[in-house]
Amino acid sequence: MAVEENTRPLEAGIVTDFSQRMNYGSYLALDELLSLQRPVSEPVHHDELLFIIQHQTSELWMKLLLHEIRSARDLLKSDDIGTVLKRIARVKHIQEVLTQQWSVLATLTPTEYAEFRDFLANSSGFQSHQYRAVEFILGNKNEKMLSVFDSDPASQQILRELLEEPSLYDEFLRYLSRQGFDIPASALERDVTKAYVFNPELVPVFKGIYEASGDNWRVYEACEELVDLEDNFQFWRFRHLRTVQRTIGMKRGTGGSTGVDFLQRALSLTFFPELFAVRTEIGA
Ligand code: HEM
Numbered sequence: 001m002a003v004e005e006n007t008r009p010l011e012a013g014i015v016t017d018f019s020q021r022m023n024y025g026s027y028l029a030l031d032e033l034l035s036l037q038r039p040v041s042e043p044v045h046h047d048e049l050l051f052i053i054q055h056q057t058s059e060l061w062m063k064l065l066l067h068e069i070r071s072a073r074d075l076l077k078s079d080d081i082g083t084v085l086k087r088i089a090r091v092k093h094i095q096e097v098l099t100q101q102w103s104v105l106a107t108l109t110p111t112e113y114a115e116f117r118d119f120l121a122n123s124s125g126f127q128s129h130q131y132r133a134v135e136f137i138l139g140n141k142n143e144k145m146l147s148v149f150d151s152d153p154a155s156q157q158i159l160r161e162l163l164e165e166p167s168l169y170d171e172f173l174r175y176l177s178r179q180g181f182d183i184p185a186s187a188l189e190r191d192v193t194k195a196y197v198f199n200p201e202l203v204p205v206f207k208g209i210y211e212a213s214g215d216n217w218r219v220y221e222a223c224e225e226l227v228d229l230e231d232n233f234q235f236w237r238f239r240h241l242r243t244v245q246r247t248i249g250m251k252r253g254t255g256g257s258t259g260v261d262f263l264q265r266a267l268s269l270t271f272f273p274e275l276f277a278v279r280t281e282i283g284a
């Protein structure tokens with residue numbers, strides 16, 4: 001059989017009979033995955049598919065983000081800092097993808113969005129349980145957020161567990177204590193169900209680590225990884241805010257908040273305050 005010009009001939013070994021074998025689509029449950037984009041606008045607005053896919057892909061990456069951060073937190077309990085660093089390296093790449101992805105949604109103009117926004121009713125990203133789980137495990141705990149999930153007990157239960165468990169940073173401080181660093185009891189015995197708040201007693205501990213980085217290389221590296229992670233989180237929040245601003249201006253959110261003003265306030269939150277405070281104390 002003659003091979004057509006500018007085509008790649010299939011090799012003899014290429015498998016084509018999947019009647020009895022697992023294939024790509026069945027492994028990945030593609031039939032289900034690709035049937036889950038269900039626009040609600042009537043008549044269906046061209047851009048609603050973009051809106052749905054932007055959110056669904058974000059949720060998939062957040063699923064992995066949570067999986068990796070949870071694992072990093074649990075590995076700290078067994079003092080396996082090497083694997084923790086590997087987990088955080090991956091977390092940072094996922095965050096970069098999530099932040100880059102905003103440029104796709106930024107092609108949605110305010111006019112186009114206004115044409116289907118009403119169909120979204122009161123649904124909002126504020127109700128994303130995976131996003132809230134990531135915030136909680138990073139230490140931004142807030143029990144009041146649980147009420148949003150009253151009608152979704154399974155998600156509410158996961159959030160309640162994360163609220164009650166130590167955060168990634170709580171476990172990092174406990175790890176440092178086990179490694180011989182002088183972590184004050186006020187940090188080790190804090191109420192982990194509350195949002196983490198700045199503890200000035202920790203700054204000298206980090207100052208010691210940063211000034212003798214060569215003696216504590218892994219710990220020093222871990223501190224810098226956490227700083228990167230927080231920076232990346234803020235970059236995502238900032239891109240979200242700017243996308244919201246260019247799409248709905250100063251309108252209230254569908255979730256009931258003031259919108260841009262509400263999101264702006266999240267930019268002053270911090271997960272690892274002492275790791276930023278220590279910078280003021282370093283050098284001259
Ligand atoms: C045109 C696109 C978007 C607009 C206009 C928008 C708007 C808003 C607004 C106004 C809020 C505040 C809560 C409210 O009252 O609704 C919010 C929260 C939120 N949105 Fe979006 N959003 C957009 C896209 C996205 C995307 C793609 C994601 C990705 C998952 C997302 C995730 C979130 C999350 C997680 C929150 C809660 C933030 C927090 O608690 O600080 N949003 N959004």
Ligand SMILES: N[C@@H](CC(=O)c1ccccc1NC=O)C(=O)O
Nearest residue numbers: 120123124125126252253254255
């Ligand atoms: N809060 C947005 C609506 C919105 O963006 C949204 C709606 C449903 C599901 C996810 C959303 N994304 C982020 O908030 C708004 O006020 O227009």
